[in-house]
Amino acid sequence: MQNFNWCNPTRVLFGKGSVKDLAEYLKADNIKSVLLIYGGKSVFKCGAYTQVTDMLNELGISFPELNDIKPNPRIDKVRDGIARVKLSKIDALMPIGGGSVFDTAKAISAGAFYNGDVWDIYQHKAKINKTVPIYGVVTASATASEVNAISVISNPEANIKTSFSDPHLYPKIAAVDPEFQFTLSEKQTVYGGVDIIAHALERLLDGDEGSEFMDDQGYALVRNMLRIIPELIDDPKNYDARAEYAWASQLAHNGILSCGRATRGDFSSHRLGHSISLLFDVAHGASLSVVMPAWARYLYKFNPVPFARLGENVFDIFDGSDEEKALATIEALEDFYRDINAPTTLRELNIKEDEIQQLADNASKSGALPFGTLKKLNQNDVLEIYKLAY
Amino acid sequence: MQNFNWCNPTRVLFGKGSVKDLAEYLKADNIKSVLLIYGGKSVFKCGAYTQVTDMLNELGISFPELNDIKPNPRIDKVRDGIARVKLSKIDALMPIGGGSVFDTAKAISAGAFYNGDVWDIYQHKAKINKTVPIYGVVTASATASEVNAISVISNPEANIKTSFSDPHLYPKIAAVDPEFQFTLSEKQTVYGGVDIIAHALERLLDGDEGSEFMDDQGYALVRNMLRIIPELIDDPKNYDARAEYAWASQLAHNGILSCGRATRGDFSSHRLGHSISLLFDVAHGASLSVVMPAWARYLYKFNPVPFARLGENVFDIFDGSDEEKALATIEALEDFYRDINAPTTLRELNIKEDEIQQLADNASKSGALPFGTLKKLNQNDVLEIYKLAY
Numbered sequence: 001m002q003n004f005n006w007c008n009p010t011r012v013l014f015g016k017g018s019v020k021d022l023a024e025y026l027k028a029d030n031i032k033s034v035l036l037i038y039g040g041k042s043v044f045k046c047g048a049y050t051q052v053t054d055m056l057n058e059l060g061i062s063f064p065e066l067n068d069i070k071p072n073p074r075i076d077k078v079r080d081g082i083a084r085v086k087l088s089k090i091d092a093l094m095p096i097g098g099g100s101v102f103d104t105a106k107a108i109s110a111g112a113f114y115n116g117d118v119w120d121i122y123q124h125k126a127k128i129n130k131t132v133p134i135y136g137v138v139t140a141s142a143t144a145s146e147v148n149a150i151s152v153i154s155n156p157e158a159n160i161k162t163s164f165s166d167p168h169l170y171p172k173i174a175a176v177d178p179e180f181q182f183t184l185s186e187k188q189t190v191y192g193g194v195d196i197i198a199h200a201l202e203r204l205l206d207g208d209e210g211s212e213f214m215d216d217q218g219y220a221l222v223r224n225m226l227r228i229i230p231e232l233i234d235d236p237k238n239y240d241a242r243a244e245y246a247w248a249s250q251l252a253h254n255g256i257l258s259c260g261r262a263t264r265g266d267f268s269s270h271r272l273g274h275s276i277s278l279l280f281d282v283a284h285g286a287s288l289s290v291v292m293p294a295w296a297r298y299l300y301k302f303n304p305v306p307f308a309r310l311g312e313n314v315f316d317i318f319d320g321s322d323e324e325k326a327l328a329t330i331e332a333l334e335d336f337y338r339d340i341n342a343p344t345t346l347r348e349l350n351i352k353e354d355e356i357q358q359l360a361d362n363a364s365k366s367g368a369l370p371f372g373t374l375k376k377l378n379q380n381d382v383l384e385i386y387k388l389a390y
Numbered sequence: 391m392q393n394f395n396w397c398n399p400t401r402v403l404f405g406k407g408s409v410k411d412l413a414e415y416l417k418a419d420n421i422k423s424v425l426l427i428y429g430g431k432s433v434f435k436c437g438a439y440t441q442v443t444d445m446l447n448e449l450g451i452s453f454p455e456l457n458d459i460k461p462n463p464r465i466d467k468v469r470d471g472i473a474r475v476k477l478s479k480i481d482a483l484m485p486i487g488g489g490s491v492f493d494t495a496k497a498i499s500a501g502a503f504y505n506g507d508v509w510d511i512y513q514h515k516a517k518i519n520k521t522v523p524i525y526g527v528v529t530a531s532a533t534a535s536e537v538n539a540i541s542v543i544s545n546p547e548a549n550i551k552t553s554f555s556d557p558h559l560y561p562k563i564a565a566v567d568p569e570f571q572f573t574l575s576e577k578q579t580v581y582g583g584v585d586i587i588a589h590a591l592e593r594l595l596d597g598d599e600g601s602e603f604m605d606d607q608g609y610a611l612v613r614n615m616l617r618i619i620p621e622l623i624d625d626p627k628n629y630d631a632r633a634e635y636a637w638a639s640q641l642a643h644n645g646i647l648s649c650g651r652a653t654r655g656d657f658s659s660h661r662l663g664h665s666i667s668l669l670f671d672v673a674h675g676a677s678l679s680v681v682m683p684a685w686a687r688y689l690y691k692f693n694p695v696p697f698a699r700l701g702e703n704v705f706d707i708f709d710g711s712d713e714e715k716a717l718a719t720i721e722a723l724e725d726f727y728r729d730i731n732a733p734t735t736l737r738e739l740n741i742k743e744d745e746i747q748q749l750a751d752n753a754s755k756s757g758a759l760p761f762g763t764l765k766k767l768n769q770n771d772v773l774e775i776y777k778l779a780y
Contacts, residue, residue, distance in 0.1 A: 001568075001633035003405025008398070014649070015393025178391075213614040213634045217641075220606035228603070243391035244603045247650060251607075259404070260637060 001211045001260040008254050010147045013175040014247065016239075019051045019137055022175050023059060026092075026135060029172075033062040034094040034135070035084055037105050039069045043096050046180040048139045052096055064088065066108075072277050072284070073100040073107075075119055075155045081108035082118055085132060092133045092172075098140030098192075099152075099284070105134050106151035106169045122153055122164045134171035139180040141246040142192030142285065144199070144253035146174035154278050159362060161278040163270075176250075178242035186233055190340045191285025193229040193245065197222055198288045199252035202265035205296070205306045207374035210261045218257050219313035221248055226314070229340050268372035269295045272385060275362040282349050289342035290349060293334045294389035299375050300326040306374070346390045356386045391601045391650040398644050400537045403565040404637065406629075409441045409527055412565050413449055416482075416525060419562075423452040424484040424525070425474055427495050429459045433486045436570040438529045442486055454478060456498075462667050462674070463490040463497075465509055465545045471498035472508055475522060482562075485526040488582075489533030489542075489674070495524050496541035496559045512543055512554045524561035529570040531636040532582030532675065534589070534643035536564035544668050549752060551668040553660075566640075568632035576623055580730045581675025583619040583635065587612055588678045589642040592655035595686070595696045597764035600651045608647050609703035611638055616704070619730050658762035659685045662775060665752040672739050679732035680739060683724045684779035689765050690716040696764070736780045746776045 013021040026034075034056065043049040056063050066081045084090070085108060095105035109131040111118030120126040138146050145151070149169040154161040184192075200218045203210070225248055231241040251257070258264050272295065273287030300307045304326035311317030311329030320328070337344050346356070360383040370376035377385070403411040416424075424446065433439040446453050456471045474480070475498060485495035499521040501508030510516040528536050535541070539559040544551040574582075590608045593600070615638055621631040641647070648654050662685065663677030690697045694716035701707030701719030710718070727734050736746070750773040760766035767775070 001405075001630050001637070003408065005401070005403055005411065007401035011395070011397035013395055015391075018393065021395065211630065211634050211637075213611070213618070213638055216610035216614060217607055220610050221603070224603040224606060240391050240601065243650070244601050247391070247601075248603055260633070 002208070002262045004259045006255070006259050008147065008170065008256070010170045010254075011173045012147060012250065013173060015243070016177060016179055018175040018177045019048070019055060022135060022137070022173060023055050025173055026059060026061065029092075029133070031061060031091045031135070033064070033088070033090055034092045035081065035090045035108070036063045036065045036094050036096065037069060037081065037101055037108070038065070038067050038096045039101055040067065042183070043139055046139050046183045048096050048137055048177070048180045052094070052137055063094070064090070069097065069101050069104050071100050072154050072161065072281065073104045075107075075122075075153055077104055078107040078111065078118055078153060081105075082111045085112045090132065092135050095134065095136040096139060098138065099143030099145040102134075102136055102143070102145035102171070103151045103153060105136065106145070106171075107153050108132070109134055110151070110164070110166065110169060119155060119158075122155070122162055124164075128166050128168045131168045135173045136171050136175070138174055138176045138246070140184060140188060140192060141176070141181065141249040142195040144250045146171055146176070147250045147254040152274070156278075159278065160365070161274040176246050178239060178246050181242050181246065182237045184236065186236070186341075187283070189232050189236065189245075190229060190342050191283045192249070193225055193232075193340070194285040194289045194337065194342050196245070196249045196252045197225050198269060198292055199265075200257060201292065201310070202267050202270065203257045203261060204310055205374055206261060206263045206266040207303060207306065208262040214257065214260050215309065216313070219310070221252055221257075222310075222314050224248060226336060233340060263373040266373045268374075268377055271371055272363050272382065275359050276346070276349065276351070279355075279358060279362055280349060280351055286343050286349065289337040289344055290346055290389050291385070293330055293337070293344055294385050296330045296333070297388055298381070298385045300330060302375050346386070353390060356390060357383070359386050392598070392652045394649045396645070396649050398537065398560065398646070400560045400644075401563045402537060402640065403563060405633070406567060406569055408565040408567045409438070409445060412525060412527070412563060413445050415563055416449060416451065419482075419523070421451060421481045421525070423454070423478070423480055424482045425471065425480045425498070426453045426455045426484050426486065427459060427471065427491055427498070428455070428457050428486040429491055430457065432573070433529055436529050436573045438486050438527055438567070438570045442484070442527055453484070454480070459487065459491050459494050461490050462544050462551065462671065463494045465497075465512075465543050467494055468497040468501065468508055468543060471495075472501045475502045480522065483522050483524045485524065486529060488528070488530030489535040492524075492526055492533070492535035492561070493541040493543060495526065496535070496561075497543050498522070499524055500541070500554070500556065500559060509545060509548075512545070512552055514554075518556050518558045521558045525563045526561050526565070528564055528566045528636070530574060530578060530582060531566070531571065531639040532585040534640045536561055536566070537640045537644040542664070546668075549668065550755070551664040566636050568629060568636050571632050571636065572627045574626065576626070576731075577673070579622050579626065579635075580619060580732050581673045582639070583615055583622075583730070584675040584679045584727065584732050586635070586639045586642045587615050588659060588682055589655075590647060591682065591700070592657050592660065593647045593651060594700055595764055596651060596653045596656040597693060597696065598652040604647065604650050605699065606703070609700070611642055611647075612700075612704050614638060616726060623730060653763040656763045658764075658767055661761055662753050662772065665749050666736070666739065666741070669748065669752055670739060670741055676733050676739065679727040679734055680736055680779050681775070683720055683727070683734055684775050686720045686723070687778055688771070688775045690720060692765050736776070743780060746780060747773070749776050
């Protein structure tokens with residue numbers, strides 16, 4: 001078990017009606033104006049917008065708005081938000097949404113007190129010392145952006161989707177009312193679920209021996225997600241399943257699953273997925289259900305052990321050698337993705353064979369090569385994995 | 391799944407040499423003097439005292455000492471510590487030890503800015519608004535006092551051992567170097583382990599349906615402790631087992647296992663155990679291995695379900711009705727305690743049959759009756775459970 005430094009300062013207000021509980025903290029912190037940040041119709045449809053603005057009105061808090069945040073959120077919207085914060089008196093940011101909206105809020109928070117262009121921060125050319133506090137409301141669980149210090153932003157001009165992490169970026173409070181997620185589409189639920197599972201797998205399959213105790217926590221999380229996602233496909237308004245899904249998403253990526261591991265997770269699949277999302281506007285979860293099995297098929301013979309343990313603990317695969325178990329595990333994961341109608345090939349995403357090189361080139365330039373921890377991937381590995389994903 | 395409000399602000403510096411990592415935080419927070427709080431010889435034997443005082447000397451931090459804190463720590467020592475803090479300029483408290491030392495530090499922290507007697511706070515007659523920050527070093531894991539907001543203190547004059555909890559009591563930083571625990575006796579390791587298991591069971595057996603996902607996290611914790619304790623009996627210097635034990639102790643009682651439950655845990659067994667510890671100076675863990683199976687035998691027919699689920703998920707008990715599984719589970723838990731040489735009867739603690747009434751009287755007066763959540767216990771229930779424990 002490796003050394004670690006663990007502190008997650010975000011307060012989670014979890015459950016039915018939790019937006020109301022935000023009020024006492026906003027009052028205590030003397031917040032007078034917030035920049036409300038959201039995507040589109042979904043915040044109206046699910047009821048979050050009304051609940052939040054009713055609360056803000058009651059407290060006499062002003063709330064200029066920045067909306068139309070898209071999935072795979074972009075740096076131009078971040079720049080807009082920073083300009084808004086610099087021009088007017090904004091005490092706090094209030095994202096209402098899922099990962100894209102929170103990632104945008106964190107980027108605005110990071111750039112608001114920086115004098116250059118915020119993209120410098122994502123290029124690791126500038127440090128953050130001061131941020132605007134974030135009090136957020138979750139309407140789509142998956143990335144756990146509301147309880148971690150990570151922000152993933154796309155820069156279409158540079159053709160880069162990249163992530164940045166800094167302890168200053170932890171939101172102060174995240175209110176999670178699982179009822180807001182009753183109106184998510186089946187696709188959103190499935191892709192979010194794929195992402196949650198991926199966050200656990202990036203740790204469990206990182207090649208570090210970690211600890212049996214923490215691995216078991218990760219296996220329990222994945223096993224439960226295999227149950228919860230189909231429950232929600234059957235009944236999108238199943239409160240307990242929505243709540244377990246939301247809470248599992250946080251425990252999968254609030255950092256706790258990295259405690260005791262030599263790595264912070266492998267995250268090659270995330271890197272490879274980011275290029276698919278960026279170039280072909282594919283949902284993050286859909287990129288992962290395609291690329292993670294291909295990554296696994298490419299690598300498992302190199303080190304079958306973590307795949308075999310995953311199979312034993314999650315898919316009840318006990319027969320054969322570790323290599324045989326590993327392959328059966330990857331097949332079981334693909335079968336699960338197919339069962340929940342998540343894509344498992346680039347073809348299903350309408351990506352053509354002659355576009356694979358473009359993906360490989362993009363993934364290779366979005367950050368330093370080699371990347372990954374189970375096996376360090378170079379440019380050729382990246383290309384071969386995309387080919388397998390085809 | 392029930393609503394909850396989750397935030398654990400304590401920073402954990404975990405692993406080999408983690409005392410050194412405290413330095414940067416003490417510097418950043420401009421700490422110039424700490425009250426060093428510890429028990430006796432063990433902090434010298436394990437090397438923690440030397441490492442801590444070397445670091446403090448290097449930083450030029452003064453460190454008056456309050457030592458000789460005993461297991462089942464007492465209010466008089468707390469009063470001594472408060473007097474010390476009130477008389478001299480103390481910026482922070484630095485407990486070095488296990489639960490008793492941290493509980494004492496928290497009590498001093500709570501009382502330092504209160505003008506009356508600190509026992510008022512434990513009697514819920516006074517509120518805390520301001521505390522002295524705690525930067526602690528763990529040398530014996532079990533209670534997780536270093537990462538929670540609970541303090542358990544005994545008042546021998548009033549013949550009461552009771553706990554108090556307040557968000558102000560979270561330590562600011564807890565450094566955990568598992569190597570300090572290489573020198574713990576087998577008894578300490580076993581009793582600590584019994585306590586860790588009990589913290590998970592107090593939730594899993596609280597009668598609330600909770601959530602399958604969180605129950606699985608609890609089961610994984612218990613299952614791993616059943617492996618880790620014997621590993622440490624075999625080899626007290628097994629670093630990975632010490633580390634898993636230390637980290638499991640924190641996850642068992644840092645509050646996360648209560649998330650989504652209607653109760654904060656049943657904790658009848660803890661209440662019943664406190665009277666045994668108080669009146670007969672019994673180690674906390676030893677009181678729990680005696681009282682928890684008796685509590686379970688007294689209650690399981692009333693609601694066998696949580697016991698049966700525990701048996702399936704932890705002890706591989708699959709045959710029979712829920713009631714039969716429940717009984718087999720309790721027997722398996724007792725067998726485990728016997729295997730690790732933890733007592734399972736009051737007789738083994740040299741408590742006589744005619745002293746049982748005294749225990750029941752004490753447990754009934756140490757807090758409001760009825761207590762417990764799986765089944766609310768009244769005075770007669772308490773007596774019957776102690777009789778079963780005999």
